Amino acid sequence: MSTEAPTIAKYRFCPHCATPLIPIEKGGRMRMACPRCGFVHYRNPTVGVAAVILDGDRIVMGRRGPTSSYPGAWCIPCGHVEWDEDIREAARRECLEETGLHISVGQVVAVHSNFHNPAQHTVGVWFRCEIIGGDLQAGDDLDLVAWVPLDAPPQPLAFPTDGLVLAQLRRTGPKSA
Ligand SMILES: [Zn+2]
Structure with missing residues (x-):
């Protein structure tokens, strides 16, 4: 599991509800997620x-x-x-x-x-x-x-x-x- 912070995450706010995103661990990687609506920013190619x-x-x-x-x-x-x-x-x-x-x-x-x-x-x-x-x-x-x-x-x-x-x-x- 990577515990590395998502240093090049582009999104700072939830694209659905505009709440500031927070880092969470999901699927073995740190990802930015919305504590309000549950949106997870999966960065994919x-x-x-x-x-x-x-x-x-x-x-x-x-x-x-x-x-x-x-x-x-x-x-x-x-x-x-x-x-x-x-x-x-x-x-x-x-x-x-x-x-x-x-x-x-x-x-x-x-x-x-x-x-x-x-x-x-x-x-x-x-x-x-x-x-x-x-x-x-x-x-x-x-x-x-x-x-x-x-x-x-x-x-x-x-x-x-x-x-x-x-x-x-x-x-x-x-x-x-
Ligand atoms: Zn949200």
């Missing part, structure tokens, strides 16, 4: 999706725009799954928003935990995707999208786990992804 679009030894990647997080860094097109949204629908939506491409969503290429942002942990799911329409054009978080060589992706990468996925794709070859 959110889910991210990324669209792996390959053509031979090339992959679609995007450069993050000036108003996004990690501006100027490159990533595989990605985003967060919304509440009430199916994970594959999220992949289709994010890909269309960021690259202008309509895709079909295929097999899972990789799943990784992302800890690069201490304030927001995520679990990322990378799907192999095929283009079914649209024109490659940057939008939303990206200001540039391009086909780039798998063995020489542009740097820097925004997310360390994209580096793991790119290395996996180089190792296994695009055909097996």
